Amino acid sequence: MTATAARPTASTVASRASFGGLLHSEWTKLRSVRSTGWSLGLLALLYPSFTALLVGLTVANWDQTAASDRSLIASDPTAVILGSGFLISQPAICVLGVMVIASEYSTGMIRASLLAKPRRLSMLAAKGAVLSLVVLAVSLVAAFVSFFIGAAMLSEKVAASLGDPGALRAVVGTGLYLAMLSLFSLAIGAIVRRTAAGITSVIMFVLVLAPLVQLLPGKFGEYAHAYLPTEAGLLIGQAIQHEGDLLTPWQGFGVFGLWTAALLVLAAFLLNRRDA
Amino acid sequence: MIEAKNLTKRYGDKVAVKDLSFTVGPGKVTGFLGPNGAGKSTTMRLILGLDHPDRGTATIDGKRYRELTTPLAAVGALLEAKAVHPGRTAYNHLLCLAQSQGISKKRIYEVLDLVGLSEVAHKRAGGFSLGMGQRLGLAAALLGDPAVLVLDEPVNGLDPEGILWIRTFMRQLAAEGRTVFVSSHLMNEMAVTAEHLIIIGRGSLIADCPTQEFIEQGKKQTVLVRSPNAGELAAAITRAGGAVTRNDDNELSVEDMDATRIGEIASAGGHVLHEVVPQRGTLEEAFMALTRESVEYAGTGSTREADAPKSGGGAE
Numbered sequence: 001m002t003a004t005a006a007r008p009t010a011s012t013v014a015s016r017a018s019f020g021g022l023l024h025s026e027w028t029k030l031r032s033v034r035s036t037g038w039s040l041g042l043l044a045l046l047y048p049s050f051t052a053l054l055v056g057l058t059v060a061n062w063d064q065t066a067a068s069d070r071s072l073i074a075s076d077p078t079a080v081i082l083g084s085g086f087l088i089s090q091p092a093i094c095v096l097g098v099m100v101i102a103s104e105y106s107t108g109m110i111r112a113s114l115l116a117k118p119r120r121l122s123m124l125a126a127k128g129a130v131l132s133l134v135v136l137a138v139s140l141v142a143a144f145v146s147f148f149i150g151a152a153m154l155s156e157k158v159a160a161s162l163g164d165p166g167a168l169r170a171v172v173g174t175g176l177y178l179a180m181l182s183l184f185s186l187a188i189g190a191i192v193r194r195t196a197a198g199i200t201s202v203i204m205f206v207l208v209l210a211p212l213v214q215l216l217p218g219k220f221g222e223y224a225h226a227y228l229p230t231e232a233g234l235l236i237g238q239a240i241q242h243e244g245d246l247l248t249p250w251q252g253f254g255v256f257g258l259w260t261a262a263l264l265v266l267a268a269f270l271l272n273r274r275d276a
Numbered sequence: 277m278i279e280a281k282n283l284t285k286r287y288g289d290k291v292a293v294k295d296l297s298f299t300v301g302p303g304k305v306t307g308f309l310g311p312n313g314a315g316k317s318t319t320m321r322l323i324l325g326l327d328h329p330d331r332g333t334a335t336i337d338g339k340r341y342r343e344l345t346t347p348l349a350a351v352g353a354l355l356e357a358k359a360v361h362p363g364r365t366a367y368n369h370l371l372c373l374a375q376s377q378g379i380s381k382k383r384i385y386e387v388l389d390l391v392g393l394s395e396v397a398h399k400r401a402g403g404f405s406l407g408m409g410q411r412l413g414l415a416a417a418l419l420g421d422p423a424v425l426v427l428d429e430p431v432n433g434l435d436p437e438g439i440l441w442i443r444t445f446m447r448q449l450a451a452e453g454r455t456v457f458v459s460s461h462l463m464n465e466m467a468v469t470a471e472h473l474i475i476i477g478r479g480s481l482i483a484d485c486p487t488q489e490f491i492e493q494g495k496k497q498t499v500l501v502r503s504p505n506a507g508e509l510a511a512a513i514t515r516a517g518g519a520v521t522r523n524d525d526n527e528l529s530v531e532d533m534d535a536t537r538i539g540e541i542a543s544a545g546g547h548v549l550h551e552v553v554p555q556r557g558t559l560e561e562a563f564m565a566l567t568r569e570s571v572e573y574a575g576t577g578s579t580r581e582a583d584a585p586k587s588g589g590g591a592e
Contacts, residue, residue, distance in 0.1 A: 016346065016377065016378040017345045017346050017376075017377055017378070018378065021375055021376050021377060021378050022376055024375040024376075025372045025373070025375040025376040026372075028368060028371050028372040028375055029361075029364075029372045032363075032364045032365065032368035032371075032372070033361055033363045033364055034363050035363070103361065104361070107358070107359075107360065107361045107362060108356060108358055108359040108360070109359060109360060109361045109364075110359075111326055111355050111356075111359045112359045112360065112369075112373060112416060113373075114325070114326055115324060115326070115347060115348070115351075115353050115355075116347065116348055116373045116376045116377065117347075117376050118325050118341055118342040118344060118347055119342065273328075275321070275326065275327035275328060276321075276326040276327070
């Protein structure tokens with residue numbers, strides 16, 4: 001191999017900076033690593049399968065189910081259908097969200113990224129936009145598929161359709177929830193900068209710690225639980241505001257959005273300030 | 277042109293770079309030398325806006341790195357072999373960098389061809405050898421056809437053929453009028469590659485001079501003299517203008533005087549000579565001596581052997 005001149009042929013290098021270019025770049029990064037396919041594939045697979053499994057169990061055990069529980073299911077079949085699948089599949093999104101930024105640190109890629117995009121906040125914004133839109137698209141498909149499967153299976157006991165009050169909003173809402181969760185995880189990943197630590201902390205929080213706060217006694221426990229990011233955010237997956245919910249579905253999602261925004265601000269502040 | 281002004285960077289208690297100022301001009305390869313841990317990589321990260329200086333500024337053609345709108349078109353950098361996601365192919369790695377500033381796909385194939393990676397363009401970078409990783413890093417550095425190149429230990433991990441290739445390549449880039457700033461902890465490597473040297477030790481500037489000048493200094497001769505009359509001979513040589521160091525009872529090291537003159541002095545004084553051996557110090561030794569002296573001169577404490585340059589590989 002001989003060293004040839006590094007001069008480009010005419011007009012191959014016409015560089016210009018634009019946010020569109022940053023979006024393009026982040027999309028290439030996202031689609032060109034395996035973890036993205038795995039995470040989104042798992043979500044698309046697990047969400048409908050668990051919906052089918054758990055709704056199937058509900059239907060199979062219908063005769064042994066207490067009348068009070070039956071009426072609870074009948075009051076919001078949408079929440080029953082959606083809730084069974086996406087709670088279990090949400091770790092896939094937590095992993096993806098953390099990986100998207102933390103893996104750049106673990107591999108050293110972050111230095112190449114920042115050399116190409118020294119405006120770090122624009123880079124983070126582009127990353128967040130691409131990630132959340134891709135997650136939203138896949139989640140919406142998974143949510144609608146799950147709803148139709150679940151509604152069909154449940155139909156012999158309780159009728160559920162997209163036309164029910166709040167049902168369509170709840171189905172779209174689980175997509176919005178998962179998209180927000182990806183941003184929440186991205187922020188944690190950007191703050192922690194380590195894949196294992198980031199993934200563990202997000203999943204522990206979402207699946208274990210946040211639900212456990214419910215067990216704290218008295219009013220304090222009730223309020224603390226209601227305003228936790230993911231617990232509040234989950235309300236968007238219900239067709240109606242249940243008895244005992246302190247927030248409406250949209251209020252809950254708003255609370256989740258505020259938490260996520262606060263974490264993203266912190267992540268942006270640290271990204272700008274820390275050495276890469 | 278790269279300009280560092282009073283750069284200072286601390287990591288916790290440790291001062292990595294201390295009040296460092298220098299200028300790197302276009303059209304030549306400038307070697308950035310220093311023992312491992314001298315602060316070369318830190319300085320390069322400060323220039324490239326990856327780390328923030330505690331004091332001072334680093335600019336490229338008058339602008340800080342973060343102010344560059346299309347940085348890859350201004351500066352190409354090779355920081356470490358694998359600043360690459362191992363699961364991404366070489367092509368996709370370059371593609372995501374190129375897209376961020378609207379560089380065409382055609383240019384990606386061009387640089388892959390330039391560094392000899394065309395055949396593995398669609399292979400995952402995780403399977404690349406260290407040398408291939410360096411080539412990919414170099415391809416990324418050349419993507420935007422930059423006028424300034426900052427290369428941190430580019431020969432690391434390369435086989436002799438690869439070293440020769442990169443050496444020729446750097447000279448060629450400089451001949452095209454580019455600013456080429458390349459770090460190394462190997463004096464001998466820089467002696468054959470760089471036209472200008474900037475040498476640092478413990479984060480401070482030690483030397484900033486043309487390579488030729490440094491080589492001349494490095495060639496300063498020492499003559500080893502063995503004689504049973506070492507004491508008297510030493511006095512005679514000193515009187516005649518030589519600089520004498522007494523090694524032991526009958527051995528002297530003489531500087532600033534050649535072997536012929538020493539022989540004449542010994543003969544004139546009737547001193548018996550057992551041995552007169554001119555010694556030519558290697559560049560590597562001159563470099564070591566220089567970095568050691570600077571540390572002592574700076575009064576920062578003892579000279580640790582660990583700071584001396586090693587001739588083996590290993591980045592800092």
